[in-house]
Amino acid sequence: MNYREIHIGSMIQKLVKELGIESSRICNFFNIAESEIDLMYKSKTQDTETLLKWSKLLEYDFFRVYIQHLILYSPQNSKGSPDNISKKTSLPSFRKNIYTKEVVDFILEKIKSGEMTKIQVIERYKIPKTTLYKWILKYTE
Structure with missing residues (x-):
């Protein structure tokens, strides 16, 4: 079975670095401490509300990553x-x-x-x- 590992936290961190967004802006946006942002980067998953906020902040549809995964790796139709x-x-x-x-x-x-x-x-x-x-x-x- 083909399977592509999705580590959404590292993807978010990579985009934050590419966009050059400062930690202080992220902390203000989420209203949390920098240590909590670091935990998000290390987390393989994010709850949907948090992922939606990241999508808005970074102007990137992180949900599409999961949709692509479903398209590429979902099993063939069965009952x-x-x-x-x-x-x-x-x-x-x-x-x-x-x-x-x-x-x-x-x-x-x-x-x-x-x-x-x-x-x-x-x-x-x-x-x-x-x-x-x-x-x-x-x-x-």
């Missing part, structure tokens, strides 16, 4: 899959349609390596046939 569950609930249902460069590269590598056929990619990841062929023309030639 217990999230796609089937969403049909039975009042919660909103979402298509897997967030095609970032990372997702496109991942998909094209599956085809290039022979791990999956184009048809398998289309069926598993619910990518429209025309979209896949546009990617192939744009990125592999």
